[in-house]
Amino acid sequence: MLLTVDIGNTKIKAAVFEGTALLEKFVFSSDDALVEVKKIMQKFPATHHSITSVVGKDDHKLLLWLSENTQLTAVNHNLGFPFINKYATPATLGIDRMVLAAGAVLQYPNKHRLVIDAGTCITYDFTDNNNNYLGGAISPGLQLRYNAMHNFTAKLPLLYPQMPQSYVGNTTKESMHSGVVNGLLHEVDGFVRQYEQQYQDVTVILTGGDAEFLAKRLKNTIFANSNFLLESLNLLYLYTNQK
Template identity: 40%
Template sequence: MNLTIDIGNSNIKISKFENNKFIELLILHNELDIIKFLQSEVNNTFINSIIICSVSENISELLLSVARMVKNFIVFSHKTPVPIINVYSSPKTLGLDRLAAAVGAFTIFPNKNCLIVDAGTAITFDLLNNKGEYLGGAISPGLTIRYKALSHFTKKLPELEFTENLEYPGKNTINSIHTGVQSGILYETEGYICNLEKYYSDLHVLVTGGDVNFLVRNLKKPIFAQPNLVAIGLQRIIQFNEKNP
């Protein structure tokens, strides 16, 4: 069994793979939870490989020492070999979760033009061409950030929690905020898709992230939803490094 550990801005996702098939997802909330989980798994289950991908470079030595107990252990970094070509002009600044998601897209749709939309704390748009080249993308505020920003930078607008509401025109301030935030994300996403379709034939759009269901319900363009895209990419990176030590 392989474990992929994706330490993000909001939570920690641990995915289990058996014979290259995704079998289980666990959501944890802090590093201590990861350590307790790994200690239990290492003692009771055969684990072949572990890969850790973190938005922060600060991974505790205790967590690393537990992870090193398995046969193959990778701390995913910009130096880790991957099965795609990164032509980003500043490759060391590219978020590792974005790179892993691109590998995941390449795994699902090899040699296809792909747009990856990751709707999380931030919304990222990443382009991978049919040569397996990661070309770059865009970073935009996610749903939660947009709600918080409207309240923080104005004097009278309230801070709202996400409630799906696309009524237009909004008949009151609450509905207007919901409609503005949510429609803005949808129009932005569909705009990227429409523009890229002019230049990349047979574009495959993959959506993932914590707000993936909102996009799935409301985008009018054909999309492929894969909530575990980063994990699939990390699993592929494990395989690639096993074959290319």
């Protein structure tokens, strides 16, 4: 069994896999990380291997414990990835983006793929059908957009994601919901159209914490999978060990 751990900007997500089967998923705060991981290992004592990707702040105690109690693979830029990295500044490419690109390549072979990760930020990562990683885009996520309007204005309230009743907001709150949610939906649809115009047959994967909120409202055909990063960690582990 394999424990996959994604240390993100706001939460830590983990899952236990047996082969390619996801047995159980867990979400917890960084403050509770070590305690929660120990609980997972008690529940799945046959888990002898682990793989981690870190986007947020390193949890040194957690990583040390995993290295002492499992055979730990800490994903970094030197790990063997199943794509050719053509990013102009490869050392600055986020590990999470590399893991997602790897998962797309391994799960959807011989295709153009666009992975959209709707988390704290929205990241777009594109690999072509020759397994070249070409790059993508980064923009503020849903809650970040609400936070920015509240923090950088004098009177706009702090709101949380909610589907607007109409494109035409008739209150300040409804106007903010329309601007944030509809604006992001137009952004995602627009990016997908641009990639499809240039590359035609593109497989689009939507993941991240806001994937389910956005998926039903997007016009383009996508595969929505909130567990895709954890699944990608598992696939990357299998790939590196098969090599």
